[in-house]
Amino acid sequence: MTSVNINRATASSLDPRAMKATSIKTTADPSSEQEPAALHITATSSNPRMFTLPWERPLATWPRDLLANLPRGISRHVVRFVHVGDDVYAMKEITQRVAEREYELLRKLQKLELPTVNPIAVVTGRHTREGEPLEAMLVTQHLKFSLPYRALFARNLRPDTAERLIDALAVLLVRLHLAGFYWGDVSLSNVLFLRDADAFSAFLVDAETGDLHPSLTDGQREYDIDLARTNIIGELMDLDSGNLLAGEVDEVGVGNRLVDRYHSLWSALTDVDSFDPDEMWKIERRVNRLNDLGFDVDELEMKTEEGGNRVLVRPRVVDAGYASRKLLRLTGLDVQENQARRLLNDLDAYRASTWRQGEDLEIVATDWMREVFEPTVRMIPPEYRSQIEPAQFFHEVLTHRWLMAEKAGHDVPMAEAVQSYISESLPEYRLDSEDMKTINEEADAGVVDDEMNWQGGHAQAGQGEQADRDRTDKDANGHEVEGQDAADSGVTGQTNAGGQNGAGTQTDRDRAVEEVSSQPAFEDANGGRSSLRSVYAPGSLDAAADQDDQDDAVWASS
Amino acid sequence: MAEVVFDHVTRIYPGNDEPSVSDLSLDIKDGEFLVLVGPSGCGKSTTLRMLAGLEEVNKGRIMIGDRDVTTMQPKDRDIAMVFQNYALYPHMTVADNMGFALKIAGTPKDQIRQRVEKAAEVLDLTEYLDRKPKALSGGQRQRVAMGRAIVRQPKVFLMDEPLSNLDAKLRVQTRTQIAALQRQLNVTTLYVTHDQTEALTMGDRIAVIKLGVLQQVGAPTELYDRPENVFVAGFIGSPSMNINIHPVVNGQAKIGEDTISLPREAVDKLTPEDQGKIVVGFRPENASLASPSEPDAFSLKVANVEDLGSDGYIYGNILTDNSVAEQATVMSDQNKLTTIRVNPRDLPKVGDVVKIHIDPEKMHLFSPASELRLN
Numbered sequence: 001m002t003s004v005n006i007n008r009a010t011a012s013s014l015d016p017r018a019m020k021a022t023s024i025k026t027t028a029d030p031s032s033e034q035e036p037a038a039l040h041i042t043a044t045s046s047n048p049r050m051f052t053l054p055w056e057r058p059l060a061t062w063p064r065d066l067l068a069n070l071p072r073g074i075s076r077h078v079v080r081f082v083h084v085g086d087d088v089y090a091m092k093e094i095t096q097r098v099a100e101r102e103y104e105l106l107r108k109l110q111k112l113e114l115p116t117v118n119p120i121a122v123v124t125g126r127h128t129r130e131g132e133p134l135e136a137m138l139v140t141q142h143l144k145f146s147l148p149y150r151a152l153f154a155r156n157l158r159p160d161t162a163e164r165l166i167d168a169l170a171v172l173l174v175r176l177h178l179a180g181f182y183w184g185d186v187s188l189s190n191v192l193f194l195r196d197a198d199a200f201s202a203f204l205v206d207a208e209t210g211d212l213h214p215s216l217t218d219g220q221r222e223y224d225i226d227l228a229r230t231n232i233i234g235e236l237m238d239l240d241s242g243n244l245l246a247g248e249v250d251e252v253g254v255g256n257r258l259v260d261r262y263h264s265l266w267s268a269l270t271d272v273d274s275f276d277p278d279e280m281w282k283i284e285r286r287v288n289r290l291n292d293l294g295f296d297v298d299e300l301e302m303k304t305e306e307g308g309n310r311v312l313v314r315p316r317v318v319d320a321g322y323a324s325r326k327l328l329r330l331t332g333l334d335v336q337e338n339q340a341r342r343l344l345n346d347l348d349a350y351r352a353s354t355w356r357q358g359e360d361l362e363i364v365a366t367d368w369m370r371e372v373f374e375p376t377v378r379m380i381p382p383e384y385r386s387q388i389e390p391a392q393f394f395h396e397v398l399t400h401r402w403l404m405a406e407k408a409g410h411d412v413p414m415a416e417a418v419q420s421y422i423s424e425s426l427p428e429y430r431l432d433s434e435d436m437k438t439i440n441e442e443a444d445a446g447v448v449d450d451e452m453n454w455q456g457g458h459a460q461a462g463q464g465e466q467a468d469r470d471r472t473d474k475d476a477n478g479h480e481v482e483g484q485d486a487a488d489s490g491v492t493g494q495t496n497a498g499g500q501n502g503a504g505t506q507t508d509r510d511r512a513v514e515e516v517s518s519q520p521a522f523e524d525a526n527g528g529r530s531s532l533r534s535v536y537a538p539g540s541l542d543a544a545a546d547q548d549d550q551d552d553a554v555w556a557s558s
Numbered sequence: 559m560a561e562v563v564f565d566h567v568t569r570i571y572p573g574n575d576e577p578s579v580s581d582l583s584l585d586i587k588d589g590e591f592l593v594l595v596g597p598s599g600c601g602k603s604t605t606l607r608m609l610a611g612l613e614e615v616n617k618g619r620i621m622i623g624d625r626d627v628t629t630m631q632p633k634d635r636d637i638a639m640v641f642q643n644y645a646l647y648p649h650m651t652v653a654d655n656m657g658f659a660l661k662i663a664g665t666p667k668d669q670i671r672q673r674v675e676k677a678a679e680v681l682d683l684t685e686y687l688d689r690k691p692k693a694l695s696g697g698q699r700q701r702v703a704m705g706r707a708i709v710r711q712p713k714v715f716l717m718d719e720p721l722s723n724l725d726a727k728l729r730v731q732t733r734t735q736i737a738a739l740q741r742q743l744n745v746t747t748l749y750v751t752h753d754q755t756e757a758l759t760m761g762d763r764i765a766v767i768k769l770g771v772l773q774q775v776g777a778p779t780e781l782y783d784r785p786e787n788v789f790v791a792g793f794i795g796s797p798s799m800n801i802n803i804h805p806v807v808n809g810q811a812k813i814g815e816d817t818i819s820l821p822r823e824a825v826d827k828l829t830p831e832d833q834g835k836i837v838v839g840f841r842p843e844n845a846s847l848a849s850p851s852e853p854d855a856f857s858l859k860v861a862n863v864e865d866l867g868s869d870g871y872i873y874g875n876i877l878t879d880n881s882v883a884e885q886a887t888v889m890s891d892q893n894k895l896t897t898i899r900v901n902p903r904d905l906p907k908v909g910d911v912v913k914i915h916i917d918p919e920k921m922h923l924f925s926p927a928s929e930l931r932l933n
Contacts, residue, residue: 013573074645098723135725182612189645208723214572219611223632234647234658242649252662 013214014180018108025104036125042103043121043139049085050139055126058134059093073148073205074189081142088142089120090205096124098208099136105207106140112179115172116204117143117192143203146192149235153244162236162245162254165193165202169232170261172202173224174269182220184209187231225262229255273313274305283313330365331373339391346372346398372414379418384426397421560623560713562586562609562746567618569604569770578604580770581618586714589744591737593761595751597793601770602750606718609748611635622713638712640720644703646691652678653687656705670709677708680742700724700732708743715740715747721756733760754794758782766790784922788929791839791922800896801839802876803926811838813856814878818916824923824932831927842871842899844920847906848913855913861895863905870902877911 023042039055054062059078068081068088078093094102099122106119118141126134149165169191176183183190183204190206213220236251245251275282283300302313324340327333333343350368351357376397377390384393401417562585569579579601586592594602607613609620611632619628627635647655657674665673678684681701691699707715720736721729737760740747751757757764758778766773766781766789774786785791791799802813809825810817820836828836848855858874873895898914906912923932 074648076645095723095725187645217612217614219613219632223610223612226633230659230662231645233662235645237654237658237661238647238649241647241654244649255662 014212015112017111018212021111022104022107038125039123039127040125041121041123044107044118045087045120047085047087050121053082053084055123055137056129056134058128059091059137068142070142071148071151073150073192075206090117090140090142092138092140093135094138094208096136099124099138102138102207102210105210105212108212109176109179109181109204109207114175114179114181114204115201116207117141140205143192143205146203148192149188150239150244153239162249163257166232166254166258167261168193168202169228170258170265172204173228173258173262174265176204177216177221177224177266178269180213180215182211182213182216183207183224184211184227185231186224186228188235189231221266225259228262229259232258274310275313276309277304277311280311286313330362331369333369333373333391339389339395342395342398343373343391346394376414376418379415379422381422381426388426396425400425560746561588561621562714562748563621564605564609565619565621567605567608567620568616569601569608569613570616576770577616578770579608579767582767582770582772583618584765584772584775586746586748589746591740591747591749591760591762593749593751593757593764594767595754595757595764595793596767596773597752599769600767602752602767603718604770605767606716606748606750609635609714610637610639610716636713638707638710638715640704640707640715640717644706646699646702648691651688651690652683652694652702652705655691655702656709659706660709673709673711674705677705680739681705681708697728697731700728701735704736704739708739711745713746715745715749717747717749719751720749721751736760755796758794764794766793768793784931785839786931788837788839788924791924795841797842797871797897799839799841799922800845800898801837801922801924802896803835803837806834806836811836813838813876816856816913817854818856819854819918820921820923821918821933827932828925829927832925833927835926836932837924837926837929838916839922839924840916840920842897844917845898845914846917847898847900847904848915850913852913852915854918855915857911858896858898858914860906860908860910860912862908865902865905867902870900870905872898872900872906872912874898874912 041050043050053066059080062080062082066082068083070081070088072079072081075092080091082089082091092099103119103122106116109116110118119138120141121137121139123137123139126136128134153161165188169186169188172191173183173186185206185208190204191202192205193202233251233255236245236249236254239245240249240251273282273286283302287300300313302311304311324334327340327343327347330347331343333340347361347365347368350372351359351361351364354364354367356364373390373394376394380388380390380393388396397414397418400421401412401414404412404417404420564582564584567579567582568577570577582601582605584592584605594605596602604613608615609622609627611627611630611634615628619626621627622635622637647658650658653671653674656677657670660670660673674687675684678687681704683698683701683705686694686698691702694702717736721732724732733756736749749756749760761778763775763777764781765775768789774781774790776784781790781794785794785799788801792801804811804813804818806812806820806825806828807817809820809822811820818838825836828834857877858872859877860872860874862873864871864873876896896914921933924930925932
């Protein structure tokens with residue numbers, strides 16, 4: 001069996017779609033570019049409100065009422081989310097050359113249907129009212145429901161969160177490389193993660209150092225991979241420094257995982273199997289290999305060589321983990337696969353029982369969360385809140401209800417089932433959790449400081465203090481530290497903002513419980529480490545987005 | 559630290575017929591700061607990326623020290639690309655921000671601290687080592703990013719237009735810092751820029767490249783004082799050199815009705831391909847106002863004047879047969895006007911016709927056919 005690389009073999013010039021992507025054509029020679037004397041906007045949007053924005057002011061001083069309080073990633077530049085009519089745009093203040101270049105690149109990548117943020121405009125020729133020139137601005141569409149990795153880490157205790165992000169990043173990197181995009185600055189910071197049917201999907205948000213080529217050299221790919229590894233490890237080390245990372249995460253291991261995943265995926269995706277028509281069983285072997293990598297095969301592209309003597313096969317793959325990703329997208333609940341399946345089934349039952357099959361599942365899911373899921377898990381007695389994951393609790397209540405119904409011969413109301421479960425079954429957790437505590441404490445002996453800092457009262461208090469300091473610094477220090485402020489304050493922000501929709505009240509109580517709890521986490525039925533906060537925070541974030549303008553103290557973005 | 563050698567290196571992009579870099583031979587000495595400068599598309603970034611391992615080398619080889627790195631992966635080359643938009647990590651101290659890559663590489667703690675402290679010293683960050691990035695100013699943060707490259711102690715620094723994404727204020731400040739820093743650290747550095755001012759102010763030596771072909775390598779003053787061809791003459795220096803083609807009559811350059819003496823050995827080098835013409839170049843500061851009767855001077859019709867206080871500039875058109883010479887200028891960035899620097903107290907009026915004398919010692923003569931230097 002021979003392997004050839006389709007991409008490298010066929011691509012010798014840029015994709016025509018990319019060639020015609022935009023009227024902005026930057027050259028490598030900045031001296032040939034003249035900063036326009038008057039405001040100049042090149043936009044893909046015809047939103048007339050673009051012209052009403054205060055372009056004559058430095059972005060950092062834009063009025064608060066224009067800004068959307070959403071979590072931002074680390075950036076070297078001033079970045080803000082701005083309401084423009086019904087849209088939210090991300091604005092980045094950079095030099096004209098970089099702005100135009102990045103706009104042009106993002107346009108090309110969009111034309112190539114790659115997962116990147118959508119460029120909206122490049123704004124040049126900005127001046128203050130006094131005539132002082134201001135830097136150019138790159139405007140992109142805010143990717144709805146997306147989150148920077150720091151916001152995810154602030155709210156996810158699933159121990160494989162880092163790994164799942166890395167897997168998403170590996171997929172993104174491979175896709176970009178296949179299209180001939182050399183990134184030059186791969187990192188978690190330069191990516192946004194979206195909860196969708198594919199769990200975490202990674203989107204490129206920063207193309208400043210990138211270049212689009214007909215195809216990439218091995219050196220370019222390897223450089224990107226090596227840089228990605230270093231940056232990821234650095235980013236995780238940083239989270240660790242901020243006690244935002246569960247103690248058991250091995251930063252270097254996670255960084256290495258990207259390298260491994262990338263290479264496996266690249267090979268799986270680009271190696272073309274070539275075999276005789278009577279060796280079709282080799283397709284199955286190929287598919288199995290992809291399954292081993294955690295991917296489902298969506299399509300197989302097969303063609304015969306001229307003469308028909310050899311069959312060439314190239315697979316197209318999608319991520320595995322369908323149920324947990326679907327629930328994640330619908331409800332923001334980040335749970336195990338089996339829990340997700342259970343919750344989705346209940347969601348379907350709810351939809352059917354309320355005669356809402358014709359409605360958007362997203363809308364039904366919101367109601368299900370409010371009417372079914374949240375009222376149920378809110379009934380977890382405080383003393384158990386640090387011990388049973390809400391999704392697990394919900395799952396067990398459903399099982400309990402089913403058993404009760406079977407015994408009674410008729411349906412049992414949820415509230416009744418919950419009470420029964422709490423009094424009859426939940427106490428079993430006490431013993432279990434004590435045992436678990438001992439086991440965990442022994443197991444975590446080597447990393448106990450990290451674990452305690454992360455879960456214990458110190459960390460919570462520390463985060464709060466950090467956010468307070470950030471706010472103070474921001475007021476005193478202006479825009480320079482704001483990119484970090486957002487990331488920091490997002491940590492507490494999501495939790496606090498959740499208070500706006502009810503779930504946050506719960507979360508606040510959870511936190512209070514966690515602060516006095518010495519139990520960091522426990523092994524759930526599926527063997528994964530879990531925590532209460534993982535359930536509530538995602539919904540809280542959405543609430544934060546909705547509430548953003550009233551919630552400045554929490555998000556502290558301006 | 560190490561010497562870098564490009565040995566007859568050629569890069570042809572797939573699908574292209576013309577090489578982007580053609581038969582480049584260039585040595586960067588151990589500890590030297592070499593600036594590769596040229597206009598858009600000249601191959602300078604391609605050259606840097608070949609050294610970085612990002613571009614394949616189609617012909618020739620690249621050496622770092624005594625190692626042939628031509629086919630080596632980027633991470634194995636012991637180079638550092640400075641300013642690849644390093645992010646600063648908010649929870650980490652300045653020291654950790656600078657040293658974490660060493661930690662990943664498994665460098666012993668005391669050695670990391672030692673290297674970080676040394677880097678902080680040259681970057682003037684010592685007192686901030688235990689602070690978090692948010693306590694720093696923009697310039698200090700920029701230096702922390704530099705520190706991340708420095709602590710690795712690579713054999714070679716690579717910098718590709720590192721100032722292009724900085725705002726104007728930070729750009730000048732950082733330019734000075736990079737140059738000073740490189741001299742302190744003494745690490746072999748290849749710096750790529752389109753900006754000849756950056757090249758002149760920063761480089762130990764400058765390599766000028768055009769259309770993939772190396773034009774000249776030398777110290778800034780060498781390139782400024784003795785450009786080897788018309789391109790280098792026009793590219794290096796601001797305001798740029800006045801360069802015009804003139805007929806040679808009786809061994810003298812005919813400029814309008816005037817003649818300028820030319821050195822014999824230069825005229826002797828002209829060939830039939832030059833068709834009896836010569837390229838005369840002179841820098842604005844190497845000419846002066848002359849009296850109307852003075853020999854070896856030409857007439858210039860003043861189109862504009864500038865009084866900068868310390869200097870005055872005359873911009874004008876060379877007169878040919880009492881009419882403005884239409885196609886005399888080969889290369890000049892002053893809207894094809896001839897530029898003369900004079901004492902601002904002696905500035906003529908716009909519309910005047912003045913006589914200009916070129917310092918014969920500072921005249922640059924080139925063959926119109928080969929564009930190579932004659933004197």
